Amino acid sequence: MNDLKLINQDGQLLADSRAIAEITGKRHDHLVRDIKGYIHILENPDLGSQDHILENSNLSSQDFFIESSYKVNGNNKAYKSFLLTKIGCDMVANKMTGTKGVLFTAAYTKKFEEMEKQLQGPRLPGTYREALQQLLIEVEEKEKLETKNLVLVQQVQEFQPKASYYDLVLQNKSLLSVSKIAKDYGMSGTAFNRKLRELGVQYKQGDIWLLYAKYQDKGYTQTSTHIIDAEKAKVSTKWTQKGRLFLYAMLKENGILPTIEREGQQDES
Incomplete structure (x- = not known):
């Protein structure tokens, strides 16, 4: 037939x-x-x-x-x-x-x-409210996908460089959260992140801080994803000792010293 x-x-x-x-x-x-x-x-x-x-x-x-x-x-x-x-x-x-x-x-x-x-074809929203909800869902999903891709890019870049002996020694040290480093400067983690953004070190994607591309392959950070449940995951970025030294040098160039060095300057004066 x-x-x-x-x-x-x-x-x-x-x-x-x-x-x-x-x-x-x-x-x-x-x-x-x-x-x-x-x-x-x-x-x-x-x-x-x-x-x-x-x-x-x-x-x-x-x-x-x-x-x-x-x-x-x-x-x-x-x-x-x-x-x-x-x-x-x-x-x-x-x-x-x-x-x-x-x-x-x-x-x-x-x-x-x-x-x-x-x-x-695909079902179209029947009301303005449905259309708005559908748009918000699409934007949220797009942002999640973009964030996930950016995190993956940073993770790839973090493991890209060929490490020297000195780098390997530094990477074997414990990793530091941004709050820990911020404490050395007498700042909160939030304020410290904002300062790094002002200095062009990192930017915020959703609720995650990511390094700009020129810093991603330097071995300054290690980013990991922790699975909470089937639908939720938390991305965590920590600084290596090499990254800590990089931040120290950059902040010092911009007149920002750790608390201990500021105290030393005050004693000398």
């Missing part, structure tokens, strides 16, 4: 009677004759019959069958055909028996379902 092709006419899915005739092996003129008979009954219901449910049904043949036409190559004569809606296909299929009827029902049902899903 050939694949049934549907027509999208202003958002309405329709099947051509010629395709249906080809699929079912029925002569097209006989199918057209049958459809004309269905239309006649729909437009002229027998209200005198015992089935009075038809009296107020407001049936319209256009809901089932839409008249159309086609021409054959080399012939200007127009031949009648019909475009069938899904319920029009239902009606034709219900009149068929045996294998052909079953196969035709399976073919059009599957094809209509596939095409309807394509037309629907």
Whole structure:
């Protein structure tokens, strides 16, 4: 059985009677004759019959069958055909028996379902509030992904340099949190992070502080991710002893000394 092709006419899915005739092996003129008979009954219901449910049904043949036409190559004569809606296909299929009827029902049902899903596409928000919520979710997910990628970049850069013997010795020392280093300068971790941002050492991505690219491959920090549960993880960045010496030199160039050195200057004065 050939694949049934549907027509999208202003958002309405329709099947051509010629395709249906080809699929079912029925002569097209006989199918057209049958459809004309269905239309006649729909437009002229027998209200005198015992089935009075038809009296107020407001049936319209256009809901089932839409008249159309086609021409054959080399012939200007127009031949009648019909475009069938899904319920029009239902009606034709219900009149068929045996294998052909079953196969035709399976073919059009599957094809209509596939095409309807394509037309629907992704669900659009129905209200302004839903649209805003969807936008916030997308922005949050994008920011999480961006942060994750930036953390990975920093982690790769941190392990990129070939360490000298001196570097290896320093890396074997204990790692220090920013709060610990900040304490040496009489500052809070928050204030110290802000100062490093002002000096162009690091920037904030979400709630994570990351080094600028030119410092990421120097061995100044080690960044790790701690899994809290299936949905949450905490990123932690700590400074190596080499990073501590780098901060000391940079801060000193900018007139910021550790508390112990400031106290020494005061004693000398």
